[in-house]
Amino acid sequence: MESADLLPLLDRLEENVDDLEEVLQPLLGRPLTDTSRKLPVMDRAKLHVLITYTLESLIFSYLRLHGVNAKEHPVFRELTRVKQYFEKIKALETEPEKRTMTLDKQAAGRFIKHGLAGNDKYDLERAEREAKEKALAQLKAKLLAKKNASNEDKPSAEEEGDSSSSESGSDEDETNEDEARDTVGIASSSTAGPPGHKATKGATSSDGKSGNAKAAKSKRQQDKQERKDAQKERRRKKNEKRKARRAAQKG
Structure with missing residues (x-):
């Protein structure tokens, strides 16, 4: 790359550094503990993680500019570890999803019966x-x-x-x-008997009457x-x- 092409890039870098100094002046002008003491817990965690990631990114860029294989350097592992903290903070900020799963009582009963089959x-x-x-x-x-x-x-x-x-x-x-x-x-x-009996008293009854x-x-x-x-x-x-x-x- 020719020197004529580098001059505009250097000018842009100088402007960016000046802007960065102005932004970091409140943080660099006093201790970090005084700044983070007044912040909520979540914001304090974000501040510490961002500062750590910024410093390690600068070191990583410095090593690459000097021709060192930065991916094999320990700073690369630290960058990976800090990224995991970013994921944890993001998970805490998102609202938990509503659980749509319900217990299948019949399936649970079958599992219990199967587990207690030998008893x-x-x-x-x-x-x-x-x-x-x-x-x-x-x-x-x-x-x-x-x-x-x-x-x-x-x-x-x-x-x-x-x-x-x-x-x-x-x-x-x-x-x-x-x-x-x-x-x-x-x-x-x-x-009717007595008259017949009476007749027998007076005289013998005839055979016709008895018949x-x-x-x-x-x-x-x-x-x-x-x-x-x-x-x-x-x-x-x-x-x-x-x-x-x-x-x-x-x-």
Whole structure:
């Protein structure tokens, strides 16, 4: 490079040095501790790091101007270390990012179960707990179903009870009527007996009268048996009707 080209560069360098002296005059005119004492913590850290980086950069430039391999010099490692402090200060100044990650409870549960798979005591307790919960749920379901079924069957049972009571009442009435008829027949026969007995006292009864009495008695017994058979038949038919009605209500 020719000397004519260097003169403008030297003039610019001189101007820059003068400007630098004016800027550094407040720092160089008094001790650094007095200057940094009034600053906040973050600004004080920036000041110390910047001064250190400036001095080491000047040394690095001086070594390169004198033909020394500055990258192999210890000052290069110091410059790298100071740059790390710049990164730390920058990280402190930036606001922390909001965490968007959430815990996957199902995945965490699988990891825990897998980690405790070899623990026989834990496996046994977990199996017992799950079995108890399952049995309790089944018991509650059965009780609820039983309660619903009882509520549904209660009205039908009341209706059946009313019908059966009415039918039994009618059967009892018919039975009472038959018994009353039998009692009347027996009473009439017993009242008819004394005249015959009285006749035997006065004279011997004829064979015709005794035969008529026996025939009347056998007829009464036959009528009584027929009434009993008819009553049984009526009861059987009513029982069949009752069973059919109950089956229809259940269906």
